Amino acid sequence: MKRTVLILSLLVSGAAMAKLPAPVLTDEAKAKAAEAAAKTAHDNKVAAYQLCKSMDKAAANHFKYAAARGKSAQASANAPACTDPGPFVYTPAAAAPAAAPAPAAPAAAPAKKG
Template identity: 45%
Template sequence: MKKIAAILLVLAAAPVAHAKLPPPSAEAQARAAETAAKAAWSAKVDAYKLCQAQDRVAALYYEQTKAAGKTTRPPMATAGCHDPGPFAYTRPEEKPRETSGAHSPAGTATQPPSTSTPAAEGKPKP
């Protein structure tokens, strides 16, 4: 009975969880972008450390098999380990609306598609 009551309570509270939240502020968006960049950098660091560990294990394996007198195949050629370097985040510059690219293309701005001749003169007379 308690399990059913708990399930019903969770189902009754579910619509509250789907309430529409206000859009995040510019500061919150900037913090989210920086957090995402830091997470991506952390993933690169983790991949770099994994690559180094795999290289150490492979070197130890080849060393031990040579010491045991066994023959091994040559190691498979792979991409080297690339150090991602220290974390550096530069906040993207906020562009004003005039330079955001929402306007006409540059060609249309320098040479408008309109002509100086009236539309009536361009049409042939019947």
């Protein structure tokens, strides 16, 4: 009996949840979400930069100690350089200057049948 009541209550609550409207996002909430996404992307770039620097340091130590032991080790010449992403700067899309609209292309003249 308890099982049946539990199952019925779960089914009814599931149906009630399905009828809730989608949350309405205000412009302010959308702006905060966009800024948070930009901040997260920048943080990921900073983490990648820090990882790159630590890998360079580890490689330099490897080559230094390999040379000291008389082993031949060569650094990879095609390794990309680490690029610092710089400080986080966020420019909202609404504040960015609007691009000039592209000029409209002239309408093609209909072909004359002769």
